[in-house]
Amino acid sequence: MARIDYPEAVGKLVEELRRLPGVGPRSAERMAIWLLQSAKADPLALATALEKAKAEVVACPVCGFFATAERCAICSDHSREPVICVVEQATDVLPLERSGAFRGRYHCLGGKLSPLDNVTPEDLRIGSLLRRIDTEKVPEVILAPGSDVEGEATANYLASILRGRCQVTRIAQGLPAGGGLEHADALTLARALEGRRDL
Template sequence: MSNSDIDNLIELMAKLPGLGPRSARRAVLHLIRKRALLLTPLADTIQTVAATARECLNCGNVGTTDICDICASEKRATGELCVVEDVADLWAMERSGVFRGRYHVLGGTLSALDAIGPEELRIPRLVDRVTGENITEVILALNATIDGQTTAHYIADQLEGRVRLTSLAQGVPIGGELDYLDDGTITAAMQARKEL
């Protein structure tokens, strides 16, 4: 093989999700070929991110400041708080552009098997925020999995009577074909059918 620094880089890149040894080699060769356009900017940016990336102390979002941009923005103080499992879910919500309030990132779901209780997630902090901040509605945007829904039920129990609680609608996804949907989704969509 070639030099050890390059081998190290390939080995580290191969640990990223979605990359294996072969695609890591291809990526590293591509980087070295595009030194000015890609390798140098990437080296600088990754160094900056390694030095500054941190979790928002308020909501658990990832950013380069102690309080993330969303928590810091006065425009987002709508009183609506969207609870998500993960930063990736927060990013997905932001891409849709539909939600203008603030977030609370749990950092996972409750799981008896993995010994993850409320203390391991940001659930106590969520209860604090609902009490301390001026929250009018908590939107539970957890994944429609068993663990996600268990966690949603637990949070609903904790917050019941203190704030308006809602969850994302379930139904047929846009562009979805009935033939390819699972029974659970079709059942949910039928039960929540709307007047035209």
């Protein structure tokens, strides 16, 4: 009696789904079966969306955000202020955009300094940031990497090389909106006190 398993094509699909972030072997199997069995599933639409996104979407050569044309929608928007907000990843741009609090341009570093992971300044898009500051006549660079250790190190490194070229600021750290003092950790409170402002 031969050992039975799913047909090879199903196994291959499970294997590919399993590589997605947050998907384990059980959920990959569940997704594959759903894709093949459910009347609501449309595996070919997903396949087409993957192929189309892979073919069309590139990193904007100027700022690193997602683009389908020569430049991304933000870099081609001439009504934007010349201020540059430096973020770690292209995925950090939309949260800032949705806040509605920033009307300038962005620069995605593509990561943060992390000696343990062998990420050095040469691995980040810092050279192109320096060129932009010169050519775009940037009055201010807002440093907005995350507030973890690597993010802080990246912000400090950038501040040291940008100082003198333009105004350099760091986004504020403190209590998150709606957060009570009892839920804040000690470091957040220390930074919130440090960053206090006159009223």
